[in-house]
Amino acid sequence: METHIKYFKKPPKLNNPVLIEGLPGFGQVGRLAAEHIIKEFKGKKFAELYSPHFPPQVMIRNDGFVDILSNNFYYIKNKKLKRDIVVVVGEAQAATITGQYEVCEKIVEAGKKLGIKEIITIGGYATGMLLKVSKVYGAATEKKLIEEFADYGVIFKTKGDRGGIVGASGILLGIGMLNNIPSICLMGETPGHPLLIDAKAAEAVLRAIGKKLKVEIDMGELDKRAKELEKFRLGLERMMKKMVKKEEGGKKEEEEAELKYIG
Secondary structure (H helix, E strand, C coil): CCCEEEECCCCCCCCCCEEEEECCCHHHHHHHHHHHHHHHCCCEEEEEEECCCCCCCEEECCCCCEEECCEEEEEECCCCCCCCEEEEEECCCCCCHHHHHHHHHHHHHHHHHCCCCEEEEEEEEECCCCCCCCCEEEEECCHHHHHHHHCCCCECCCCCCCCCCCCHHHHHHHHHHHCCCCEEEEEEEECCCCCCCCHHHHHHHHHHHHHHHCCCCCCHHHHHHHHHHHHHHHHHHHHHHHHHHHHHHHHHHHHHHHHHHHC
Protein backbone atom coordinates (compact mmCIF):
# COMPACT_ATOMS: atom_id res chain seq x y z
CA MET A 1 0.00 0.00 0.00
CA GLU A 2 1.22 3.50 -0.83
CA THR A 3 -0.05 6.90 0.20
CA HIS A 4 -2.75 7.73 -2.32
CA ILE A 5 -5.93 9.73 -2.80
CA LYS A 6 -9.18 8.06 -3.84
CA TYR A 7 -11.64 10.34 -5.65
CA PHE A 8 -15.36 9.53 -5.51
CA LYS A 9 -16.08 11.75 -8.47
CA LYS A 10 -14.37 14.23 -10.75
CA PRO A 11 -12.73 17.01 -8.68
CA PRO A 12 -14.95 20.12 -8.59
CA LYS A 13 -14.18 23.34 -10.45
CA LEU A 14 -13.61 25.97 -7.80
CA ASN A 15 -13.46 29.75 -7.64
CA ASN A 16 -10.27 31.18 -6.08
CA PRO A 17 -10.16 28.35 -3.49
CA VAL A 18 -8.37 28.39 -0.14
CA LEU A 19 -7.29 25.09 1.44
CA ILE A 20 -8.02 24.71 5.17
CA GLU A 21 -6.41 21.84 7.09
CA GLY A 22 -7.69 20.65 10.47
CA LEU A 23 -6.21 17.37 11.71
CA PRO A 24 -5.94 16.02 15.28
CA GLY A 25 -3.52 17.82 17.60
CA PHE A 26 -3.37 19.79 20.86
CA GLY A 27 -6.90 20.27 22.18
CA GLN A 28 -8.26 18.89 18.88
CA VAL A 29 -8.45 22.58 17.91
CA GLY A 30 -7.78 22.06 14.20
CA ARG A 31 -10.12 19.14 13.75
CA LEU A 32 -12.92 20.79 15.70
CA ALA A 33 -12.65 24.07 13.76
CA ALA A 34 -12.44 22.37 10.36
CA GLU A 35 -15.39 20.08 11.07
CA HIS A 36 -17.42 23.10 12.15
CA ILE A 37 -16.66 24.87 8.85
CA ILE A 38 -17.81 21.78 6.94
CA LYS A 39 -21.04 21.57 8.95
CA GLU A 40 -21.74 25.31 8.88
CA PHE A 41 -21.30 25.71 5.12
CA LYS A 42 -22.51 22.24 4.05
CA GLY A 43 -19.24 20.87 2.69
CA LYS A 44 -19.33 17.93 0.28
CA LYS A 45 -16.87 15.08 0.54
CA PHE A 46 -15.16 14.20 -2.73
CA ALA A 47 -11.96 12.31 -1.87
CA GLU A 48 -10.10 10.33 0.79
CA LEU A 49 -6.37 10.01 1.42
CA TYR A 50 -5.02 6.65 2.65
CA SER A 51 -1.50 6.01 3.90
CA PRO A 52 0.51 3.14 5.46
CA HIS A 53 2.03 5.83 7.70
CA PHE A 54 -1.20 6.29 9.66
CA PRO A 55 -1.39 4.51 13.06
CA PRO A 56 -1.93 0.72 12.70
CA GLN A 57 -5.61 0.53 13.59
CA VAL A 58 -9.12 0.78 12.18
CA MET A 59 -12.07 2.71 13.63
CA ILE A 60 -15.10 0.75 14.85
CA ARG A 61 -18.47 2.26 13.92
CA ASN A 62 -21.63 2.06 16.03
CA ASP A 63 -23.06 -0.59 13.68
CA GLY A 64 -20.05 -2.87 14.18
CA PHE A 65 -18.42 -2.18 10.81
CA VAL A 66 -14.94 -0.70 10.60
CA ASP A 67 -13.39 2.23 8.73
CA ILE A 68 -9.75 2.47 7.76
CA LEU A 69 -8.01 5.66 8.91
CA SER A 70 -8.03 8.41 6.32
CA ASN A 71 -7.78 12.13 5.70
CA ASN A 72 -10.91 13.40 3.98
CA PHE A 73 -11.32 16.15 1.39
CA TYR A 74 -14.42 18.36 1.28
CA TYR A 75 -15.25 21.23 -1.02
CA ILE A 76 -17.49 24.15 -0.13
CA LYS A 77 -19.35 26.30 -2.65
CA ASN A 78 -21.70 28.52 -0.68
CA LYS A 79 -23.58 31.72 -1.56
CA LYS A 80 -22.43 33.27 1.71
CA LEU A 81 -18.82 32.97 0.62
CA LYS A 82 -17.02 35.07 -1.99
CA ARG A 83 -14.54 32.24 -2.62
CA ASP A 84 -14.63 28.45 -2.47
CA ILE A 85 -12.97 26.30 0.18
CA VAL A 86 -11.25 22.92 0.26
CA VAL A 87 -11.17 21.40 3.76
CA VAL A 88 -8.95 18.49 4.82
CA VAL A 89 -9.95 16.68 8.03
CA GLY A 90 -9.37 13.21 9.45
CA GLU A 91 -8.98 10.93 12.45
CA ALA A 92 -5.19 10.89 12.45
CA GLN A 93 -1.91 12.31 11.26
CA ALA A 94 0.96 10.21 9.92
CA ALA A 95 2.84 8.43 12.70
CA THR A 96 6.28 8.63 11.04
CA ILE A 97 8.53 11.50 9.97
CA THR A 98 8.64 10.24 6.38
CA GLY A 99 4.89 9.79 6.42
CA GLN A 100 4.25 13.36 7.57
CA TYR A 101 6.11 14.74 4.57
CA GLU A 102 4.60 12.20 2.18
CA VAL A 103 1.00 12.86 3.27
CA CYS A 104 1.47 16.65 3.25
CA GLU A 105 3.00 16.53 -0.25
CA LYS A 106 -0.06 14.57 -1.46
CA ILE A 107 -2.39 17.14 0.10
CA VAL A 108 -0.58 20.05 -1.56
CA GLU A 109 -0.46 18.21 -4.91
CA ALA A 110 -4.22 17.65 -4.74
CA GLY A 111 -4.72 21.29 -3.78
CA LYS A 112 -2.66 22.51 -6.74
CA LYS A 113 -4.82 20.48 -9.13
CA LEU A 114 -7.85 22.22 -7.64
CA GLY A 115 -6.22 25.61 -8.13
CA ILE A 116 -5.81 26.59 -4.46
CA LYS A 117 -4.45 30.10 -3.96
CA GLU A 118 -3.73 29.97 -0.22
CA ILE A 119 -3.29 27.42 2.58
CA ILE A 120 -4.58 27.88 6.13
CA THR A 121 -3.58 25.25 8.69
CA ILE A 122 -5.14 25.10 12.16
CA GLY A 123 -3.59 23.82 15.36
CA GLY A 124 -3.39 24.26 19.10
CA TYR A 125 -0.80 26.35 20.95
CA ALA A 126 -0.19 24.34 24.12
CA THR A 127 0.39 26.54 27.18
CA GLY A 128 0.02 23.96 29.95
CA MET A 129 -2.38 26.33 31.70
CA LEU A 130 -6.15 26.65 31.99
CA LEU A 131 -7.33 29.75 30.11
CA LYS A 132 -10.47 31.85 30.34
CA VAL A 133 -9.83 33.49 26.95
CA SER A 134 -7.83 31.91 24.12
CA LYS A 135 -5.53 34.07 22.02
CA VAL A 136 -4.59 33.06 18.48
CA TYR A 137 -0.94 32.85 17.46
CA GLY A 138 0.19 32.67 13.87
CA ALA A 139 3.11 31.92 11.57
CA ALA A 140 3.13 32.55 7.84
CA THR A 141 5.25 32.30 4.72
CA GLU A 142 4.53 35.81 3.40
CA LYS A 143 4.51 39.29 4.91
CA LYS A 144 1.12 40.17 3.42
CA LEU A 145 -0.52 37.31 5.34
CA ILE A 146 1.11 38.40 8.59
CA GLU A 147 -0.11 41.97 8.08
CA GLU A 148 -3.60 40.84 7.11
CA PHE A 149 -4.14 38.45 10.02
CA ALA A 150 -2.52 40.83 12.51
CA ASP A 151 -5.47 43.11 11.73
CA TYR A 152 -7.73 40.22 12.73
CA GLY A 153 -6.11 39.97 16.17
CA VAL A 154 -3.63 37.15 15.45
CA ILE A 155 -0.32 37.40 17.33
CA PHE A 156 2.90 36.77 15.39
CA LYS A 157 5.45 36.50 18.18
CA THR A 158 7.13 33.47 19.73
CA LYS A 159 8.32 33.19 23.31
CA GLY A 160 12.06 33.12 22.77
CA ASP A 161 14.20 33.50 19.68
CA ARG A 162 12.63 30.74 17.58
CA GLY A 163 9.72 28.33 17.74
CA GLY A 164 8.49 25.23 15.91
CA ILE A 165 5.21 23.87 14.56
CA VAL A 166 5.15 20.08 14.70
CA GLY A 167 3.09 17.89 12.37
CA ALA A 168 0.94 18.58 9.35
CA SER A 169 0.06 22.14 10.39
CA GLY A 170 3.73 23.07 10.13
CA ILE A 171 4.92 20.88 7.27
CA LEU A 172 2.08 22.04 5.00
CA LEU A 173 3.38 25.60 5.45
CA GLY A 174 6.86 24.54 4.35
CA ILE A 175 5.65 22.57 1.34
CA GLY A 176 3.25 25.37 0.44
CA MET A 177 6.16 27.81 0.51
CA LEU A 178 8.23 25.55 -1.77
CA ASN A 179 5.30 25.55 -4.20
CA ASN A 180 4.86 29.35 -4.04
CA ILE A 181 1.48 29.05 -2.30
CA PRO A 182 0.96 31.70 0.42
CA SER A 183 0.44 29.73 3.65
CA ILE A 184 -0.41 30.49 7.26
CA CYS A 185 -0.88 28.49 10.46
CA LEU A 186 -3.39 29.68 13.08
CA MET A 187 -2.91 28.27 16.58
CA GLY A 188 -5.49 28.69 19.31
CA GLU A 189 -4.19 28.80 22.88
CA THR A 190 -5.10 25.60 24.72
CA PRO A 191 -3.90 23.83 27.90
CA GLY A 192 -2.72 20.90 25.77
CA HIS A 193 -4.32 18.23 27.99
CA PRO A 194 -4.71 15.01 25.92
CA LEU A 195 -8.33 14.49 27.04
CA LEU A 196 -9.42 18.09 26.50
CA ILE A 197 -11.42 19.08 23.38
CA ASP A 198 -10.97 22.83 23.37
CA ALA A 199 -14.01 24.47 21.80
CA LYS A 200 -12.98 27.91 23.02
CA ALA A 201 -9.66 27.78 21.20
CA ALA A 202 -11.40 26.53 18.05
CA GLU A 203 -13.88 29.40 18.28
CA ALA A 204 -11.06 31.95 18.58
CA VAL A 205 -9.43 30.59 15.40
CA LEU A 206 -12.76 30.51 13.55
CA ARG A 207 -13.33 34.19 14.32
CA ALA A 208 -10.06 35.03 12.55
CA ILE A 209 -10.94 32.79 9.59
CA GLY A 210 -14.40 34.38 9.39
CA LYS A 211 -12.78 37.80 9.05
CA LYS A 212 -10.51 36.44 6.33
CA LEU A 213 -13.46 34.99 4.40
CA LYS A 214 -15.59 38.08 5.12
CA VAL A 215 -18.40 35.97 6.54
CA GLU A 216 -19.96 35.55 9.97
CA ILE A 217 -19.53 32.00 11.21
CA ASP A 218 -22.33 30.88 13.53
CA MET A 219 -20.73 29.56 16.71
CA GLY A 220 -23.95 28.11 18.16
CA GLU A 221 -22.80 24.50 18.41
CA LEU A 222 -19.32 25.51 19.48
CA ASP A 223 -20.77 27.77 22.15
CA LYS A 224 -22.59 24.76 23.63
CA ARG A 225 -19.37 22.78 23.71
CA ALA A 226 -17.50 25.78 25.11
CA LYS A 227 -19.99 26.00 28.02
CA GLU A 228 -19.51 22.29 28.69
CA LEU A 229 -15.77 22.87 28.57
CA GLU A 230 -16.06 25.77 31.02
CA LYS A 231 -17.86 23.52 33.53
CA PHE A 232 -15.10 20.94 33.08
CA ARG A 233 -12.43 23.64 33.52
CA LEU A 234 -13.98 24.94 36.73
CA GLY A 235 -14.32 21.42 38.05
CA LEU A 236 -10.70 20.72 37.17
CA GLU A 237 -9.58 23.93 38.90
CA ARG A 238 -11.47 22.96 42.08
CA MET A 239 -9.95 19.48 42.00
CA MET A 240 -6.43 20.88 41.53
CA LYS A 241 -6.91 23.32 44.43
CA LYS A 242 -8.08 20.46 46.67
CA MET A 243 -5.06 18.37 45.66
CA VAL A 244 -2.67 21.25 46.40
CA LYS A 245 -4.38 21.90 49.74
CA LYS A 246 -4.25 18.20 50.61
CA GLU A 247 -0.58 18.01 49.63
CA GLU A 248 0.27 21.08 51.72
CA GLY A 249 -1.70 19.61 54.63
CA GLY A 250 0.17 16.33 54.27
CA LYS A 251 3.54 18.11 54.36
CA LYS A 252 2.48 20.02 57.48
CA GLU A 253 1.51 16.76 59.22
CA GLU A 254 4.87 15.23 58.26
CA GLU A 255 6.73 18.25 59.66
CA GLU A 256 4.75 18.07 62.89
CA ALA A 257 5.45 14.34 63.16
CA GLU A 258 9.21 14.97 62.67
CA LEU A 259 9.19 17.63 65.37
CA LYS A 260 7.45 15.26 67.79
CA TYR A 261 9.94 12.53 66.96
CA ILE A 262 12.93 14.84 67.49
CA GLY A 263 11.47 16.02 70.82
